[in-house]
Amino acid sequence: MLIAPMLLLAPPAQAAEPVQLPRAEVSTTLDERVAGLEDFIDGAMAMGIANREVAGAVFVLVKDGEVVIQKGYGFADVEARKPVDPSRTLFRPGSVSKLFTWTAVMQLVEQGKLDLDDPVDRHLDFEIPETFPQKITVRHLLDHSAGFEDGYKDMFVASPDEYQELGPWLASHIPARVREPGVEVSYSNYSTAVAGYIVQRISGEDFSDYIDRHIFQPLGMTRSTFREPLPQSWQNDVAIGYEWKDGRFEAQPAELIYNIAPAGSLYSTGADMARFVEAHLQDGRLGEARILQADTAKRMRTRLAANSPGLPGIGHGFLETRASNPRIIGHGGNTGEFHSNLILIPEADVGFFISLTGGNEASIARSELSAMVVERLVPTVRLPEWTGAPGEPVEGTYRTNRRSYTDHRVNPASLIQVSREGDHGLSVTIQGQTILWEQVGPGTYQQVTEETTPYGPLGLIQFYGEGSDTRFSFEAQPYTLYRLVS
Numbered sequence: 001m002l003i004a005p006m007l008l009l010a011p012p013a014q015a016a017e018p019v020q021l022p023r024a025e026v027s028t029t030l031d032e033r034v035a036g037l038e039d040f041i042d043g044a045m046a047m048g049i050a051n052r053e054v055a056g057a058v059f060v061l062v063k064d065g066e067v068v069i070q071k072g073y074g075f076a077d078v079e080a081r082k083p084v085d086p087s088r089t090l091f092r093p094g095s096v097s098k099l100f101t102w103t104a105v106m107q108l109v110e111q112g113k114l115d116l117d118d119p120v121d122r123h124l125d126f127e128i129p130e131t132f133p134q135k136i137t138v139r140h141l142l143d144h145s146a147g148f149e150d151g152y153k154d155m156f157v158a159s160p161d162e163y164q165e166l167g168p169w170l171a172s173h174i175p176a177r178v179r180e181p182g183v184e185v186s187y188s189n190y191s192t193a194v195a196g197y198i199v200q201r202i203s204g205e206d207f208s209d210y211i212d213r214h215i216f217q218p219l220g221m222t223r224s225t226f227r228e229p230l231p232q233s234w235q236n237d238v239a240i241g242y243e244w245k246d247g248r249f250e251a252q253p254a255e256l257i258y259n260i261a262p263a264g265s266l267y268s269t270g271a272d273m274a275r276f277v278e279a280h281l282q283d284g285r286l287g288e289a290r291i292l293q294a295d296t297a298k299r300m301r302t303r304l305a306a307n308s309p310g311l312p313g314i315g316h317g318f319l320e321t322r323a324s325n326p327r328i329i330g331h332g333g334n335t336g337e338f339h340s341n342l343i344l345i346p347e348a349d350v351g352f353f354i355s356l357t358g359g360n361e362a363s364i365a366r367s368e369l370s371a372m373v374v375e376r377l378v379p380t381v382r383l384p385e386w387t388g389a390p391g392e393p394v395e396g397t398y399r400t401n402r403r404s405y406t407d408h409r410v411n412p413a414s415l416i417q418v419s420r421e422g423d424h425g426l427s428v429t430i431q432g433q434t435i436l437w438e439q440v441g442p443g444t445y446q447q448v449t450e451e452t453t454p455y456g457p458l459g460l461i462q463f464y465g466e467g468s469d470t471r472f473s474f475e476a477q478p479y480t481l482y483r484l485v486s
Contacts, residue, residue: 018323024379053359058270086270095335099268102317126171143304156313187479196262244359308473339366367456383440390423398482
């Protein structure tokens with residue numbers, strides 16, 4: 001176990017200068033690029049359906065307070081040839097659900113009912129073991145630095161008979177605490193679920209009721225819910241989840257996520273998600289409705305912490321997907337069968353939501369398409385190759401800090417191998433696939449080829465720390481880091 005070295009780390013970076021990505025010189029305006037985007041999306045979705053195991057998908061885009069694109073692709077039910085309807089078909093956005101939980105938390109903060117520096121135990125009716133002297137605060141939940149290990153036990157269940165109420169479930173599934181709070185970012189579903197329970201306890205309303213009354217209803221999101229099972233009248237409108245087996249789609253049972261609802265049980269349509277995107281782009285307002293004061297909405301977009309000194313970090317609920325030029329925020333979501341992304345480019349007043357069903361490659365398709373849309377909207381150019389002192393990344397095997405520490409089994413596929421390639425290059429091997437990178441700054445590298453990695457597009461990679469505590473982060477994964485293990 002790597003617990004002891006972790007205690008010696010400095011807190012996550014709060015205000016480090018991010019790597020500046022140079023903007024591309026383009027002859028078109030953003031409005032023109034948005035206007036031409038629909039044809040591109042149509043073609044990309046057709047390719048995904050043909051080549052990336054995509055069964056059905058929805059894509060919506062909002063610009064300057066207007067829904068510009070709202071389309072369904074493929075089938076909600078392949079066997080019945082039932083097409084996706086963006087205003088009716090229900091998708092499972094997975095961890096995009098967390099943005100609603102964090103919006104609820106910030107509503108209570110602006111009302112003075114909750115402070116981000118409150119110890120979590122002040123608002124709970126069960127005890128989280130005090131493994132370390134420093135108490136876990138609400139802020140630590142918000143930026144995923146509470147120090148919990150990560151696991152999936154009982155998050156997904158096979159039958160409603162296995163449902164538990166949120167409080168008792170949380171009390172009986174406390175993860176091990178493996179590092180001091182505030183030390184480093186490591187994504188935690190449990191942390192978000194605890195935050196949702198705090199919303200429930202402070203408001204006196206069931207979590208799902210609270211989201212209904214204070215977010216869905218004001219925004220007119222009439223086809224969205226955190227509840228399971230769904231109302232009978234909605235059940236035929238859920239997109240079926242699939243696996244790709246032997247050259248065909250195989251329908252999977254409905255995923256049941258109620259036990260940890262605030263972290264991922266949302267059902268929603270593309271049309272409803274467009275309203276949520278618009279509200280956050282408009283600083284908490286949609287028409288005459290307001291779910292957050294403008295200052296609070298802007299605060300949600302500001303950075304709280306980052307593992308890497310120069311790459312994206314964690315906002316007040318939002319994840320940074322590009323740290324600069326322009327700054328881009330959002331949140332991804334993966335269940336077993338649904339793959340989603342919500343992206344905001346506040347500087348450009350544009351945002352989009354995408355969700356796909358299908359085989360394993362549909363998850364990569366989601367990431368690829370999201371990256372391509374961002375690049376078409378706000379294109380950048382490659383950073384120039386570094387001509388300074390040669391890079392000296394520590395070669396060896398790296399392992400994510402987002403994992404179980406009590407289960408000592410190691411999945412070889414979870415390990416990443418790093419090797420130097422000449423003075424300014426390195427190779428990174430992920431799940432048997434080796435990708436080449438070139439140095440573009442001190443400790444910073446960008447991918448040489450355009451091939452897709454097993455994790456999808458990763459952007460830059462940056463090394464930091466030293467010796468046996470060398471770490472690296474991918475630009476596309478601000479929620480975790482990888483630490484040298486051998």
